[in-house]
Amino acid sequence: MSITKQNKPAYPTLPKTSTGIIGLDEITEGGLPTGRPTLICGEAGCGKTLMSIEFIVRGAIEFNEPGVFVAFEEKSDELAMNVASLGFDLKKLQEEKMLRVDHVHIDRSEIEETGEYDLEGLFIRLNYAIDSIGAKRIVLDTLENLFAGLDNQAVLRTEIRRLFNWLKEKGVTAIITGEKGDGNSLTRQGLEEYVSDCVILLDHRVINQISTRRLRIIKYRGTVHGTNEYPFLIDEDGISVLPVTSLKLAKQVSTERVSTGIPALDEMLGGKGFYKGGSTLVSGTAGTGKTSISAYFANEACNRGQRCVYFAMEESPNQIIRNMRSIGVDLKKHIDAGLLQFNATRPNMYGLEMHLVAIHKVIKKFKPAVVIMDPITNFINVGSVSEVKNMLVRLIDFLQDEQITVMFTALSLNTIVNEQTDEGVSSLVDSWLLVRDIEFNGERNRGLYVMKARGMKHSNQVREFVISDDGLNLIDVYLGPDGVLTGSARKQQILLEQTGAAIHTHSIGRKDREIARKRKVLEAKIASLNSEYESVEEELNKVYLEDELRKQILEKNREEITRIRRGETATAKPTGGK
Amino acid sequence: MEIDEITEDKKWELRLYVAGKTPKSVTALANLKKYCEEHLKGQYRIEVIDLLVQPQLAEGDQILAIPTLVRKVPEPIRKIIGDLSNEEKVLVGLNIRPA
Numbered sequence: 108m109s110i111t112k113q114n115k116p117a118y119p120t121l122p123k124t125s126t127g128i129i130g131l132d133e134i135t136e137g138g139l140p141t142g143r144p145t146l147i148c149g150e151a152g153c154g155k156t157l158m159s160i161e162f163i164v165r166g167a168i169e170f171n172e173p174g175v176f177v178a179f180e181e182k183s184d185e186l187a188m189n190v191a192s193l194g195f196d197l198k199k200l201q202e203e204k205m206l207r208v209d210h211v212h213i214d215r216s217e218i219e220e221t222g223e224y225d226l227e228g229l230f231i232r233l234n235y236a237i238d239s240i241g242a243k244r245i246v247l248d249t250l251e252n253l254f255a256g257l258d259n260q261a262v263l264r265t266e267i268r269r270l271f272n273w274l275k276e277k278g279v280t281a282i283i284t285g286e287k288g289d290g291n292s293l294t295r296q297g298l299e300e301y302v303s304d305c306v307i308l309l310d311h312r313v314i315n316q317i318s319t320r321r322l323r324i325i326k327y328r329g330t331v332h333g334t335n336e337y338p339f340l341i342d343e344d345g346i347s348v349l350p351v352t353s354l355k356l357a358k359q360v361s362t363e364r365v366s367t368g369i370p371a372l373d374e375m376l377g378g379k380g381f382y383k384g385g386s387t388l389v390s391g392t393a394g395t396g397k398t399s400i401s402a403y404f405a406n407e408a409c410n411r412g413q414r415c416v417y418f419a420m421e422e423s424p425n426q427i428i429r430n431m432r433s434i435g436v437d438l439k440k441h442i443d444a445g446l447l448q449f450n451a452t453r454p455n456m457y458g459l460e461m462h463l464v465a466i467h468k469v470i471k472k473f474k475p476a477v478v479i480m481d482p483i484t485n486f487i488n489v490g491s492v493s494e495v496k497n498m499l500v501r502l503i504d505f506l507q508d509e510q511i512t513v514m515f516t517a518l519s520l521n522t523i524v525n526e527q528t529d530e531g532v533s534s535l536v537d538s539w540l541l542v543r544d545i546e547f548n549g550e551r552n553r554g555l556y557v558m559k560a561r562g563m564k565h566s567n568q569v570r571e572f573v574i575s576d577d578g579l580n581l582i583d584v585y586l587g588p589d590g591v592l593t594g595s596a597r598k599q600q601i602l603l604e605q606t607g608a609a610i611h612t613h614s615i616g617r618k619d620r621e622i623a624r625k626r627k628v629l630e631a632k633i634a635s636l637n638s639e640y641e642s643v644e645e646e647l648n649k650v651y652l653e654d655e656l657r658k659q660i661l662e663k664n665r666e667e668i669t670r671i672r673r674g675e676t677a678t679a680k681p682t683g684g685k
Numbered sequence: 686m687e688i689d690e691i692t693e694d695k696k697w698e699l700r701l702y703v704a705g706k707t708p709k710s711v712t713a714l715a716n717l718k719k720y721c722e723e724h725l726k727g728q729y730r731i732e733v734i735d736l737l738v739q740p741q742l743a744e745g746d747q748i749l750a751i752p753t754l755v756r757k758v759p760e761p762i763r764k765i766i767g768d769l770s771n772e773e774k775v776l777v778g779l780n781i782r783p784a
Contacts (some may be wrong), residue, residue: 212747219778222767227704227751235740
């Protein structure tokens with residue numbers, strides 16, 4: 108893993124000529140060495156000619172640098188025909204004097220050699236071709252055909268050496284192609300001995316009946332370059348090379364959150380949903396609603412007006428659209444609005460690397476905010492677990508770089524084993540939702556929980572995941588004395604509780620009334636006792652009063668008697684004394 | 686260059702491509718003239734093309750090596766490259782003498 112220096116050195120570095128080929132300029136950090144020859148070698152059919160013609164055509168179209176294509180193999184008409192499928196119009200470029208195709212034909216049967224000769228004729232032709240359009244780029248495809256046409260190897264070798272020197276002096280950026288030789292040699296005729304500046308090896312491998320094209324820079328003098336094998340793809344846009352192994356963990360992160368489209372799920376994820384640019388894995392056994400969750404997520408993104416790419420590996424787009432309509436998600440309207448793009452390929456279509464390249468291309472082109480891959484499990488058909496993991500690491504890296512939120516779905520065949528090892532990707536993703544079957548009471552229900560969610564508060568609860576005509580929803584499961592209850596058992600339990608509550612309120616009412624009655628009785632008793640007490644008190648009071656009265660009367664009587672004894676009148680002053 | 690030959694004769698039309706007056710070119714031309722005088726007296730025409738002067742002509746006859754002798758007539762076209770020092774090979778190559 109090379110670390111690219113951010114600060115450019117002050118002294119002049121090797122000037123480079125951009126190839127215009129997607130990805131190749133990144134790997135070579137700028138392109139091919141300007142004014143020097145580069146050797147592209149590889150087996151038959153590995154894309155040498157295509158890569159070199161693309162170098163010329165892109166140079167002419169994108170960089171306004173005219174180029175000469177010297178074909179030792181194909182006639183110019185054939186060549187034009189072969190690359191027309193890639194949208195390269197050689198005829199037009201030739202008319203515009205941006206391209207010159209020179210077919211060098213060598214037929215051994217019509218050539219006799221006698222005495223000394225040199226290849227000055229070829230030099231003159233090249234020189235003329237270059238000067239006629241002021242070419243900056245030239246391709247010799249493939250120079251080795253000279254060896255098939257001419258006998259005198261010694262002359263050829265000296266002349267080829269002279270040719271390379273001459274090209275350097277001429278100051279054109281050249282590509283020389285050569286077919287891979289036997290054993291370790293890069294080319295049949297050892298052309299690599301002459302080209303010292305830049306050698307690129309193309310390779311076309313078939314593993315498990317799936318072909319992958321790869322590219323490696325064997326040497327590039329005077330500059331840093333990527334040293335790994337890079338997969339590349341040839342499609343209707345030409346060649347795309349994928350610089351996939353920039354494994355620096357220095358990504359931009361966002362604190363922005365994106366909704367999952369399911370409010371209850373957002374609630375479980377701290378109320379806001381996933382982080383923007385994060386990766387999420389939804390795993391579960393078959394039929395647990397993984398696709399529904401991802402379709403919801405896609406739908407939500409499109410509703411926000413963001414773009415979304417849906418990589419469908421199992422179902423065709425029409426199938427998904429139909430199925431999602433049944434739960435109230437209309438994906439068709441987003442497709443029509445140009446917000447949603449389906450990309451349906453079988454994983455067996457090509458190798459993992461090719462998938463990665465293809466995914467890159469689609470994403471670069473469509474620039475989505477959300478990407479869905481449903482499911483990643485099927486990649487296992489085309490590679491080993493570690494290869495799939497590797498590929499997904501690179502994919503996640505790439506998506507994170509682009510700040511694209513991604514949702515993967517993965518099928519687990521066996522809930523016990525795969526809970527930890529869904530393609531080994533569970534450790535890579537930022538959040539992981541697990542949908543699982545809860546089999547209970549003779550029915551199968553779905554339970555969803557958040558296994559992990561990096562950097563956010565998340566619920567630790569299992570929720571029942573319900574798919575209905577109205578869409579998806581999450582319901583709190585019932586935790587009763589018998590454990591977690593779902594589905595009809597949960598409903599039953601709820602009903603049971605409601606009944607209980609009703610009965611309870613009823614009985615409470617009756618008790619209240621009884622208490623009221625009792626109080627009334629007691630209150631009546633208290634009243635009667637009170638009146639009884641009052642009558643007793645009155646009786647007692649009456650005795651006291653009578654006593655007092657008698658006492659007073661007695662006193663009065665005694666005084667009266669005393670007065671009478673003293674003979675005094677009733678008006679005479681009492682003398683006192685008691 | 687123009688082909689305005691009367692085809693009645695068994696005419697040999699030969700073209701020698703050179704690039705300036707290099708020793709090889711000079712030798713080739715001398716050799717060619719010698720063989721023609723010996724074997725095809727009066728029936729041949731030699732045209733010398735200097736590619737340094739007319740580089741655009743190299744493509745037409747698919748010239749790579751210098752010097753190259755091209756037998757335009759009689760058909761089919763034959764090419765002999767080199768300084769033509771081997772008389773036997775030249776005569777066979779030009780179909781003057783059967784192999």
